[in-house]
Amino acid sequence: MDSLTLFLTLSVPFIGLYWFLCILGSAEQKGKHASQLSGGSIAAEKVQDKYNQYWSFFRSPKQIKTVEEVPAFVDTFYNLVTDIYEWGWGQSFHFSPSIPGKSHRDATRLHEEFAVDLLNVKPGDKILDAGCGVGGPMRAIAKHSGANVVGITINQYQVDRAKLHNKKAGLDKQCDVVCGNFLKMPFDDNSFDGAYSVEATCHAPKLEEVYGEIYRVLKPGSFYISYEWVTTDLYKSEDPTHVEIIQGIERGDALPGLRSYSDIAENAKKVGFEVVREKDLAKPPACPWWSRLKMGRIAYWRNHILITVLGWIGIAPKGVVDVHEMLYDTAHYLTQGGETGIFTPMHMILCKKPESSAAASDS
Numbered sequence: 001m002d003s004l005t006l007f008l009t010l011s012v013p014f015i016g017l018y019w020f021l022c023i024l025g026s027a028e029q030k031g032k033h034a035s036q037l038s039g040g041s042i043a044a045e046k047v048q049d050k051y052n053q054y055w056s057f058f059r060s061p062k063q064i065k066t067v068e069e070v071p072a073f074v075d076t077f078y079n080l081v082t083d084i085y086e087w088g089w090g091q092s093f094h095f096s097p098s099i100p101g102k103s104h105r106d107a108t109r110l111h112e113e114f115a116v117d118l119l120n121v122k123p124g125d126k127i128l129d130a131g132c133g134v135g136g137p138m139r140a141i142a143k144h145s146g147a148n149v150v151g152i153t154i155n156q157y158q159v160d161r162a163k164l165h166n167k168k169a170g171l172d173k174q175c176d177v178v179c180g181n182f183l184k185m186p187f188d189d190n191s192f193d194g195a196y197s198v199e200a201t202c203h204a205p206k207l208e209e210v211y212g213e214i215y216r217v218l219k220p221g222s223f224y225i226s227y228e229w230v231t232t233d234l235y236k237s238e239d240p241t242h243v244e245i246i247q248g249i250e251r252g253d254a255l256p257g258l259r260s261y262s263d264i265a266e267n268a269k270k271v272g273f274e275v276v277r278e279k280d281l282a283k284p285p286a287c288p289w290w291s292r293l294k295m296g297r298i299a300y301w302r303n304h305i306l307i308t309v310l311g312w313i314g315i316a317p318k319g320v321v322d323v324h325e326m327l328y329d330t331a332h333y334l335t336q337g338g339e340t341g342i343f344t345p346m347h348m349i350l351c352k353k354p355e356s357s358a359a360a361s362d363s
Helices: 003-023 044-059 070-088 104-117 136-145 156-168 207-217 240-252 261-270 291-295 297-312 320-340 357-362
Strands: 126-130 148-153 175-179 192-198 218-231 274-280 343-352
Touching: 044 070, 044 320, 070 156, 070 297, 070 320, 104 136, 104 192, 126 136, 126 207, 136 148, 136 156, 136 175, 136 192, 148 156, 156 175, 192 207, 207 218, 207 261, 218 261, 240 320, 240 343, 261 274, 261 343, 291 320, 297 320, 320 343
Parallel strands: 126 148, 126 192, 148 175, 192 218
Antiparallel strands: 218 343, 274 343
C-alpha cells in the first residue's frame, strides 16, 4: 500500500468523526452539535448523579405529587434532556400532525401558527408562553403574529438557550424569557393580551393551579389556548398494557401523572374560563404525529453510538448515554400510545377570560 492510499484510508474515519462532531447539528441545522452535549446547568461530573436522582422520584412517587417538589423534578429533567432534544429534534420541544408534502419543520411551524391565530391578537400585543422551553414556538409565533412574546420556564439553562436563539434570530426585542414557576408567575394581574401553552402544563401536579395563574395574568376578554397531553376515551385503566404505556410516558417525560381528556375543560371552567373550543388535533383526518418517532429509529442508533463514543473519550459527560437511552425507550412508549389511540399530545382547548371578570376584579 503506497503512502497516499494509506493516508486516505486513515483519514476516512477521522473525517467521519469530524462531521458528526462539528457539522451535524440539531434537526433544524443550527444550535447544538454533538460535541457540545451537556447536562444543562448541571456540572459535568454531576450528570450521572442527577440522572440517578431523577429516577429516584419514581421510586418514591409521593415526592412528585406536591407543588413544592415538582419544580426541582422538572428542572432536573430539562437540565438532562435539553441539549439532546435540541440536537436530535429541534428547538420546538413538541409534536405536530404530519402533513403530506410538508417537512417536519414546516408541520411544526404550522401547528404553532394555528395556536396563535386562535388568540385573535394583533401586532404589538403582549402574549404569554407558559412553559416556553428554548423558545422554538415563541419565535415562530412572534414572526407570524407580530406580537411581543414573554416566555417562562422553570429551567435557567433553557432561559439562556432561548435568549441566545432569540438574539440570533433577530427577535430579542420582540421575545423575552424569564426563569420561574408557572404555578407562581412573577407577572401582574391582567397584564397579557393572550396566552398559550404548547405541551407544557402536563408538568403541573394540579392543572387547576396553572390554569388559575394564567387566568390571573390575562386581561379580561383575552384568549388562552393549550395543547394538552392526555389519555383518551380509548384508555382502559384495567388493561395492564395500557397502564404500562402510560407509565412509560410519565417516567420518560417528567410527568407527575397524565390526566384524562375529560379533566381539561372541567379545570378550565373551575378557575373561571369560558371554554370556547375543545378538540383532539391528533384525530383523523390528521396524519399520525408519531410517524416522526418511528422514522427516527435509525438516526437514534447512529446518535447513540456517537454519544457512547463521546462518553468513552470524555467529551460527553458521564450519564448522557443513560439519558439518551431513556429518551429512546420513551419514544417507544409514545409511539405505542399513538398507535393504540390511548394517548394524545395535542388535545387542544381554547378558553376566554370573561369580560365580566374586569368588574369583578375592580370590586
